[in-house]
Amino acid sequence: MEGSYPLHARNTVRRHRERAKYDFETVHQIVNASPILHVSFLPAAQQDDIYPTILPMIGYMGSFEGPSDGALDVYLHGHSASRVMRIAGNHGPDGIPVCIAATLLDGIKLSLTPFNNSCNYRSAVLHGDASIVTDEAEKDYALRLITDGLVPGCWDNSRVPPTRAENLSTSVLKVHVVTASAKINVGGPSDDRKDLQNDEVTAKVWTGTLPVWNAVGAPVPSATNKVAQVPEYVAQWRQDHNSENESYARDAIDKGK
Amino acid sequence: MEGSYPLHARNTVRRHRERAKYDFETVHQIVNASPILHVSFLPAAQQDDIYPTILPMIGYMGSFEGPSDGALDVYLHGHSASRVMRIAGNHGPDGIPVCIAATLLDGIKLSLTPFNNSCNYRSAVLHGDASIVTDEAEKDYALRLITDGLVPGCWDNSRVPPTRAENLSTSVLKVHVVTASAKINVGGPSDDRKDLQNDEVTAKVWTGTLPVWNAVGAPVPSATNKVAQVPEYVAQWRQDHNSENESYARDAIDKGK
Numbered sequence: 273m274e275g276s277y278p279l280h281a282r283n284t285v286r287r288h289r290e291r292a293k294y295d296f297e298t299v300h301q302i303v304n305a306s307p308i309l310h311v312s313f314l315p316a317a318q319q320d321d322i323y324p325t326i327l328p329m330i331g332y333m334g335s336f337e338g339p340s341d342g343a344l345d346v347y348l349h350g351h352s353a354s355r356v357m358r359i360a361g362n363h364g365p366d367g368i369p370v371c372i373a374a375t376l377l378d379g380i381k382l383s384l385t386p387f388n389n390s391c392n393y394r395s396a397v398l399h400g401d402a403s404i405v406t407d408e409a410e411k412d413y414a415l416r417l418i419t420d421g422l423v424p425g426c427w428d429n430s431r432v433p434p435t436r437a438e439n440l441s442t443s444v445l446k447v448h449v450v451t452a453s454a455k456i457n458v459g460g461p462s463d464d465r466k467d468l469q470n471d472e473v474t475a476k477v478w479t480g481t482l483p484v485w486n487a488v489g490a491p492v493p494s495a496t497n498k499v500a501q502v503p504e505y506v507a508q509w510r511q512d513h514n515s516e517n518e519s520y521a522r523d524a525i526d527k528g529k
Numbered sequence: 530m531e532g533s534y535p536l537h538a539r540n541t542v543r544r545h546r547e548r549a550k551y552d553f554e555t556v557h558q559i560v561n562a563s564p565i566l567h568v569s570f571l572p573a574a575q576q577d578d579i580y581p582t583i584l585p586m587i588g589y590m591g592s593f594e595g596p597s598d599g600a601l602d603v604y605l606h607g608h609s610a611s612r613v614m615r616i617a618g619n620h621g622p623d624g625i626p627v628c629i630a631a632t633l634l635d636g637i638k639l640s641l642t643p644f645n646n647s648c649n650y651r652s653a654v655l656h657g658d659a660s661i662v663t664d665e666a667e668k669d670y671a672l673r674l675i676t677d678g679l680v681p682g683c684w685d686n687s688r689v690p691p692t693r694a695e696n697l698s699t700s701v702l703k704v705h706v707v708t709a710s711a712k713i714n715v716g717g718p719s720d721d722r723k724d725l726q727n728d729e730v731t732a733k734v735w736t737g738t739l740p741v742w743n744a745v746g747a748p749v750p751s752a753t754n755k756v757a758q759v760p761e762y763v764a765q766w767r768q769d770h771n772s773e774n775e776s777y778a779r780d781a782i783d784k785g786k
Contacts, residue, residue: 282578287611307741308632308650312569312581321539323656323707324569324581326630330648354544373583375565377743381751382763385688386676387695391587393565399580419643423739431642431730438644450580460751468753473688478756480748482680482767484564486634487744489775491737492782494638494717496725499735506639510739518746525749 275342282399283451293454296342300333302396302454303346304421306374307486311348313356313370313402327356331372331445332421336410346372346398346447347405347414357443360402367401370447374398378521380482381461384473388463392481392524398452405444414444425505458527483521488513532599539656540708550711553599557590559653559711560603561678563631564743568605570613570627570659584613588629588702589678593667603629603655603704604662604671614700617659624658627704631655635778637739638718641730645720649738649781655709662701671701682762715784740778745770 276294277283285292293299303309312326331348350357360368379392405411415434416427434442461479468474488510491502533551534540542549550556560566569583588605607614617625636649662668672691673684691699718736725731745767748759 282572282580282582287608307634307637307648310567310569310583310630310632312567312583312628314571314581315539323539323626324571324628325539325656326567326569326583326628326654328630328632328650328652351544369580371569371581371583373567373585375567375585377564380564380679380745382680382683383687383751385691385695386672386684387691387699389676389679389683389687391564393585395585397583399582415643419646422637422646423639426639426646427643430640430646430734431724431727434642434644438642442644460749463753467688470688474753474755476756477687478750478758478760478763479754480750480759482748482763483746485744485746487742487775488637489740489742489778491739492717492779493735493737496720496731497736498731499733501735502737503735506735506739518744521746522749 277343277449277452280451283397283453285453285455288455291455291457293456294452296344298454299396299398299452300344302376302394303333303374303398306376307422309348310373311356311370313359313368315355315359330418330422332417334414334417336413343449346400346449347418348445348447349415349418349442350445352441352443357404357445360445361404363403365403367403367448370400370402372398372447377484378524379484383461383479384463384467384477388461390457390461392457392459392521394454394456396452396454398447398449400447400449402445402447405446411444414446415442423506423509425509429503429505458524460525481525483518483525485517485521534600534706534709537708540654540710542710542712545712548712548714550713551709553601555711556653556655556709557601559633559651560590560631560655563633564679566605567630568613568627570616570625572612572616587675587679589674591671591674593670600706603657603706604675605702605704606672606675606699607702609698609700614661614702617702618661620660622660624660624705627657627659629655629704634741635781636741640718640736641720641724641734645718647714647718649714649716649778651711651713653709653711655704655706657704657706659702659704662703668696668701671703672699680763680766682766686760686762715781717782738782740775740782742774742778
């Protein structure tokens with residue numbers, strides 16, 4: 273999918289511009305690879321508060337009506353009585369301004385000096401307007417999207433569709449993305465020439481990268497589980513997730529060369 | 530360290546109150562176990578913008594003067610020219626209102642129905658006032674704290690102290706915490722009685738937990754590294770980090786019983 277999110281003062285990366293990306297594909301991939309999204313909003317109107325707040329939420333990017341230009345919406349779910357849902361519900365279809373951050377840590381890079389230490393990472397920051405999904409077909413679409421976004425195939429391998437009570441107590445927030453940017457860092461550590469030429473320092477200080485990834489361990493059946501075998505959709509996803517994440521973290525180190 | 534952060538409408542957990550914690554120890558442990566912190570602030574004053582924004586940052590909790598009551602400050606570092614540092618710098622010692630979120634995903638819990646799926650996690654959300662550290666001794670303290678917070682022992686095993694140029698180009702943000710809360714979920718998946726009593730459903734749908742943790746892979750030396758052996762402080766930390774994180778994720782599943 274070609275195309276990019278528009279540039280604005282809000283999302284233009286100024287530090288390490290060479291790491292910045294604005295294209296749909298990069299932004300969508302980072303958000304959808306992140307099991308947890310951090311969502312910031314302002315509870316001020318309700319609580320006379322000066323502080324923004326952040327909620328960890330689960331969500332996925334998609335487009336109910338099919339993307340016209342390649343941009344996608346972020347769908348987030350939560351309990352209907354939660355604060356963010358109530359605030360968004362009070363604001364109607366225009367929504368409330370939110371920021372969504374998705375961050376994947378891929379490596380810790382140790383340099384000769386703490387100042388040059390850094391990380392390999394994939395990070396996306398999106399700004400947009402969050403409103404409650406009221407269309408039933410869109411809500412069904414979003415709940416399935418979010419469920420399968422965490423573990424693909426989960427929806428079809430569960431008891432669906434949701435009951436009326438389940439549907440009432442879950443709300444879906446749709447974030448229309450206004451601006452977005454991604455930042456990706458790869459490679460090994462870098463050092464200043466002066467440190468690299470200091471034999472005393474280079475003889476003493478090890479430099480290199482520790483690859484980091486999100487590992488999924490062997491499934492543990494619940495106390496009430498009655499299915500003997502871990503289903504293929506879970507076993508296969510786990511294997512793919514671990515090998516892809518580990519490979520990405522290792523390969524990222526070489527990419528900088 | 531006994532004691533808790535004060536309750537306020539802003540940080541009082543309303544959904545799943547049984548998962549909420551406000552004590553210093555729990556909040557500090559979650560923040561300090563998180564390699565990445567998400568920091569939200571309002572760039573509005575500078576940019577006439579309605580959206581809050583989020584930055585992924587690296588930081589650690591500590592107290593330069595020694596904790597009087599057990600509360601700690603959050604120290605975050607970044608480039609002196611970065612936007613959050615410039616905005617905080619313009620606001621002086623009172624600081625700017627920020628929110629900091631630290632989230633550790635410990636497991637994915639698959640229930641009979643997507644509605645009851647959930648996660649094991651440790652999450653902390655802190656609100657406070659962020660100002661630039663101007664005292665040189667405090668900045669030294671914070672830079673060491675943050676460096677060793679990521680990989681303990683790194684400071685003493687690197688070329689230190691920082692040069693004058695390094696010190697000038699790095700700023701440290703100190704967040705005086707006003708309110709904080711933590712939320713912890715453990716255990717296996719839960720299901721509604723009606724689904725558990727439906728033999729057709731229980732015969733078909735596997736339920737259980739996938740433990741999740743942050744894995745650190747084998748260190749990869751940099752192209753310029755001249756130290757043959759991975760230092761003990763790195764090797765030992767990696768081993769401890771992996772075994773502690775994996776154990777936590779596995780043990781969390783049983784804790785709910």
